[in-house]
Amino acid sequence: MTQAQTPPNAETGAPAAQDENQLIAERREKLKALREAQKQGKGVAFPNDFKPANKATDLSQQWGESSKEALEAAPVQVSVAGRMMLKRVMGKASFATLQDASGRIQVYVSKDAVGEDVYAAFKHWDLGDILGVEGTLMRTRTGELTIQASQIRLLTKNLRPLPDKFHGIADQEIKYRQRYVDLITDEAARQRFVTRSKSLSAIRDFMVSHGFLEVETPMLHPIPGGANAKPFKTHHNALDQEMFLRIAPELYLKRLLVGGFDRVFEINRNFRNEGISVRHNPEFTMMEFYAAYWNYQDLMDFNEKLIRHVVRRLRGDEPLTYQGRPVDVMSPFERLTIREAIVKYTEAGDGVDDAAWLQAKLKKLGLSEEKHQLSSRSLPALQVLYFEEKVEDKLWNPTFIMDHPTEISPLARANDAHPEVTERFELYITGREFGNAFSELNDAEDQAARFQAQASAKDGGDEEAMYYDADYIRALEYGMPPAGGCGIGIDRLMMLLTDSPSIRDVILFPALRREA
Helix, strand or coil: CCHHHCCECCCCCCECHHHHHHHHHHHHHHHHHHHHHHHCCCCCCCCCCCCCCCCHHHHHHHHCCCCHHHHHHCCCEEEEEEEEEEEEEECCEEEEEEECCCCEEEEEEEHHHHCHHHHHHHCCCCCCCEEEEEEEEEECCCCCEEEEEEEEEEEECCCCCCCCCCCCCCCHHHHHHCHHHHHHHCHHHHHHHHHHHHHHHHHHHHHHHCCCEECCCCCEECCCCCCCCCCCEEEECCCCEEEEECCCCHHHHHHHHHHCCCEEEEEEEEECCCCCCCCCCCEEEEEEEEEECCCHHHHHHHHHHHHHHHHHHHHCCCCCEECCEECCCCCCCEEEEHHHHHHHHCCCHHHHHCHHHHHHHHHHCCCCHHHHCHHHCCHHHHHHHHHHHHCHHHCCCCEEEECCEHHHCCCECECCCCCCEECEEEEEECCEEEEEEEEECCCHHHHHHHHHHHHHHHHCCCCCCCCCCHHHHHHHHHCCCCEEEEEEEHHHHHHHHHCCCCHHHHCCCCCCCCCC
16 A cells, blocks of 8 residues: 555544554665665665755745746756655656755656666655755746756655645644654744744844843752742752752843843743643743843833834734734833723722722632632732733733732832832733833842742742742842843743744643653
8 A cells, every 4th residue: 555545544644553554664674675775885875965055945036937948048957955745656757846944846857867777766765755856947837946857866764654745733732742743744833933933033133232141041050049930850969969940040140230231131941840731831931131220111111112123023014913813012012000900801990909809709719718828918919819810811912010019029129109019010912921020129138038038938838939049149239230120931922923822832842741
């Protein structure tokens, strides 16, 4: 049975398991024959001496408008390498479609041009094989730009059949688990990660153009800090000490402000030993940046400019949409306090300022006293919980939510006029948090007291409370200038920019349960 005749599996779009095993066995026999030929001095099973001079898409862009007559009058010599995705064998001449990193191009293979032995071998090569082709450009009768092969070589033998060409991989988990196959068979998947790369380049360009220095800080921390989160623990054998994968780079980046760098940023991985969902992956990418002599108002202005810059770089004037709904990033971002957002998006009315009313409502929403300690929370903290339950998912267009309670913002500067809240905001788009920022706390004694309160909470059983970081306090005692800092979730931003419903769609290799 040939690959084209093999019925696909209904779940994956791949050939049925029994037939797939048969195809793999047949391909292994072909590879065995190549190895035997190599022993006899007839070729190399996995050659590494072919150097393609051209990319498929570049050829289409440069010569796509050239007529058949022009290509015949002035032959264009080219060489490409790629995976064979389609093949049509027709007597003494055949067609194949090669796919390289840039796209696809058709190849015309004739016995007269490549020789009888090579042509005979080509007829037995399989979809998924990686080929090298040299030849000249031509146009077929249907007008398709094509390489007329003068030489064609098998560079890598494919042993596993690709999914059905019309359906690709239907099982979403297999797309995540076998991303290499997803990228081979799904052009949209490849473009999603090209967009991610271009977006990161646009972000870096914007940051550098505004005087920020890109830096790298440790991924292994002796003390986890910079966020309220449960860390991953490990052990360093040589030092014989417990270490933690970082949950945020914040405290190290602010040490650099103490050291005299005015503007720094880092784009790198954070790790949090928490749940997995369409919005969360335990290993994720963040950008954090810090600027001396800025406050949270400056950070809001800067965030608007940054996001518009990236959207314009990627999409030009094309409107931004997400899951079928427009997202307006070009108008000024709305700015609301937590209280104002509750009043605007719910029917709380005067209840927004009534702790007992909020406690009762939160209990009805399923929040328990045992887990959330509702009776001991301040009014601002209760407002935050109510906001998260009732308002968050309603914030579709970009909105800055400001003035978070001091008790849950241990690294943020308190508001001078209202010390129960901080100069902090979170940025929401499409009902999701995209960023967290605040005017930085640079009072060493205040910071020490807040760390102590966090340490007490941890001793009381709060696994996400912060540790006491004595070295960071020592750094603040040398003096950190007034500053503002911000963290942006890169993966969530990529979800928006690529119209992806799950964070797994924009992470090349997302965290998954081990295969059984």
